[in-house]
Amino acid sequence: MFAFCADPKSIEGLSWLMCYLTTGKHFDFYWSFVTVLTLLAITAPVALSFGFVGAMAARSQFLPARIIGKGYTAMVRGVPDIVFFLFFVIALDQGLEWLNHQIRCPEWTEPIRQGLEFRVCPEAKVPLGSAPQAVHQAYGFALAVVTFALVFGAFAANVLYGAMQAVPRAQLETAEAYGMSHRQVFRRILVPQMWVYALPGLSNLWMILIKATPLLFLLGVQDIVYWSRELGGSKTSAYEYPHGDWRLYYFLFLLVFYLSFTRLSEVVLARISAKLSRGQATAAGEAMRKAGA
Amino acid sequence: MSCWQTINDYAFRSLGYGERLLPRTDFTLCQQFTLIGSGLIWNIYFGLFALITGFFLANAIALAKSAQNPWFRKPAEWFIFVFRGSPLFIQFFLAYEALQILPKTGINLFGITVETAWTTKAWAGALFVLFLNTAAYSAEIFHGALRSIPKGDLEAADAYGITGWARFRRIQWPTMMRLAWPAYTNEAIFLFHSTTLVYFSGFPAFQQRGDALYYANYFADKTFNPFVPYPIVAVYFIVLTLILIWVFGIMNRRLNRHLPSNMVSRIRLRPQLIR
Numbered sequence: 001m002f003a004f005c006a007d008p009k010s011i012e013g014l015s016w017l018m019c020y021l022t023t024g025k026h027f028d029f030y031w032s033f034v035t036v037l038t039l040l041a042i043t044a045p046v047a048l049s050f051g052f053v054g055a056m057a058a059r060s061q062f063l064p065a066r067i068i069g070k071g072y073t074a075m076v077r078g079v080p081d082i083v084f085f086l087f088f089v090i091a092l093d094q095g096l097e098w099l100n101h102q103i104r105c106p107e108w109t110e111p112i113r114q115g116l117e118f119r120v121c122p123e124a125k126v127p128l129g130s131a132p133q134a135v136h137q138a139y140g141f142a143l144a145v146v147t148f149a150l151v152f153g154a155f156a157a158n159v160l161y162g163a164m165q166a167v168p169r170a171q172l173e174t175a176e177a178y179g180m181s182h183r184q185v186f187r188r189i190l191v192p193q194m195w196v197y198a199l200p201g202l203s204n205l206w207m208i209l210i211k212a213t214p215l216l217f218l219l220g221v222q223d224i225v226y227w228s229r230e231l232g233g234s235k236t237s238a239y240e241y242p243h244g245d246w247r248l249y250y251f252l253f254l255l256v257f258y259l260s261f262t263r264l265s266e267v268v269l270a271r272i273s274a275k276l277s278r279g280q281a282t283a284a285g286e287a288m289r290k291a292g293a
Numbered sequence: 294m295s296c297w298q299t300i301n302d303y304a305f306r307s308l309g310y311g312e313r314l315l316p317r318t319d320f321t322l323c324q325q326f327t328l329i330g331s332g333l334i335w336n337i338y339f340g341l342f343a344l345i346t347g348f349f350l351a352n353a354i355a356l357a358k359s360a361q362n363p364w365f366r367k368p369a370e371w372f373i374f375v376f377r378g379s380p381l382f383i384q385f386f387l388a389y390e391a392l393q394i395l396p397k398t399g400i401n402l403f404g405i406t407v408e409t410a411w412t413t414k415a416w417a418g419a420l421f422v423l424f425l426n427t428a429a430y431s432a433e434i435f436h437g438a439l440r441s442i443p444k445g446d447l448e449a450a451d452a453y454g455i456t457g458w459a460r461f462r463r464i465q466w467p468t469m470m471r472l473a474w475p476a477y478t479n480e481a482i483f484l485f486h487s488t489t490l491v492y493f494s495g496f497p498a499f500q501q502r503g504d505a506l507y508y509a510n511y512f513a514d515k516t517f518n519p520f521v522p523y524p525i526v527a528v529y530f531i532v533l534t535l536i537l538i539w540v541f542g543i544m545n546r547r548l549n550r551h552l553p554s555n556m557v558s559r560i561r562l563r564p565q566l567i568r
Contacts (some may be wrong), residue, residue, distance in 0.1 A: 078531035080486035087523040118517040211380040218493055248390040255379050255387060262378040
């Protein structure tokens with residue numbers, strides 16, 4: 001990075017630290033923060049839409065849809081979510097390969113599960129064995145995103161279902177009295193009003209989502225936990241920058257990162273909540289009205 | 294090999310008794326059920342002891358947080374903020390690395406050598422982290438309950454001349470427990486769920502003595518078939534959750550026994566997972 005970093009063995013003190021923190025591996029480490037933020041940015045809206053569909057299904061008039069919706073929301077209640085994380089990644093991977101196998105290799109006669117192996121034809125591998133490393137990484141990341149979205153979608157469905165139930169009945173009945181159809185009541189009355197009820201649950205969920213991101217490490221993505229372990233481990237003099245076991249400091253840094261991230265989220269969510277409460281027939285909205293008058 | 298034989302061999306494998314080698318080929322359903330159930334002992338151990346010890350610390354911290362004196366209040370607020378604001382996963386890693394730094398030979402305190410090697414073992418180190426973590430979450434719940442004690446109750450206590458410790462023990466504390474109990478039930482459930490993280494963070498499973506998820510992961514890795522071991526873990530945890538809800542429900546009824554039946558607060562399971 002810097003010119004004086006050419007021979008790291010000869011420098012020391014602050015310039016050593018500067019050189020140390022700007023090695024290629026460290027840039028990979030900094031990039032992995034972007035990975036985590038990307039995961040959050042993609043997962044949050046996807047999980048929200050999964051949750052929305054789930055909540056709609058759970059209150060549908062149509063029995064099978066209701067069963068699926070309720071089953072989806074009940075899924076996460078009794079079982080540790082890490083079980084789902086470990087399960088879905090393999091299950092999705094094998095499901096994709098199985099589907100691909102059925103399409104591409106219809107003449108393949110051997111069973112797919114042979115004893116302890118899961119074997120599909122080479123053309124059905126996802127991603128292909130010959131694909132470059134970047135594709136494999138992107139695929140792993142995509143699997144992680146889908147897994148996170150599925151699990152957090154179930155949480156979000158729980159929250160949104162509760163919020164939809166919390167909208168005062170009188171509002172919906174008034175809309176019906178004006179001659180709105182079911183669909184119109186849903187779109188014009190129910191959905192705009194439910195957010196204020198959903199927000200406390202959703203902000204809680206957002207915090208939980210932030211705190212679940214280190215689990216990416218378990219899903220095999222090279223995330224911040226992976227790099228902290230990698231870089232912090234003690235390096236002998238065979239390395240350019242030998243040092244002792246510094247994993248403690250790297251993890252302390254992660255701790256600070258997460259603490260400031262959750263703190264920032266708290267502040268922002270409090271503002272959104274105040275904004276949404278304006279003019280609502282809730283205790284918070286009433287307090288604002290009185291303060292204003 | 295009959296299933297009875299398997300149970301004999303592996304029922305206490307997670308504690309180091311019975312057969313030493315884990316099954317390697319021809320995995321039977323019976324083996325998976327037995328070993329994963331054996332691992333569940335650790336989940337119950339972590340959950341139960343963290344819950345009991347954490348309960349006392351949580352009470353102390355909740356009181357400290359509602360104290361007027363900033364010397365009590367500020368540390369309590371920071372403690373709660375640090376443990377609730379960061380992922381449990383990172384806390385495990387951090388604790389493991391910090392405990393590793395302790396000198397291996399023990400610390401010499403006034404001529405007595407205090408052993409330190411045991412602190413890096415999961416049974417002690419992870420339990421300690423879970424203890425602090427659940428204390429922080431429960432303290433926040435208790436603090437909230439303490440603040441929502443009806444004003445009338447306290448005024449009634451004043452009117453009867455009940456003050457100080459007696460007021461706390463006979464009026465405030467029981468009401469706080471009663472109000473906090475439904476939320477505390479959820480906290481207990483999710484504490485048990487988060488015990489599955491122990492062997493996936495820094496703490497190694499010594500001689501393959503792990504928890505339920507550790508063995509499930511072992512089977513899934515060996516058989517490439519996630520559709521058997523993970524549902525088994527799920528079944529075990531659903532049963533564990535139901536038992537917890539039942540036990541906490543009994544306590545909830547006791548806490549609410551003086552109230553008319555329409556005012557009793559019911560326990561509702563709310564999703565609030567992972568820390």
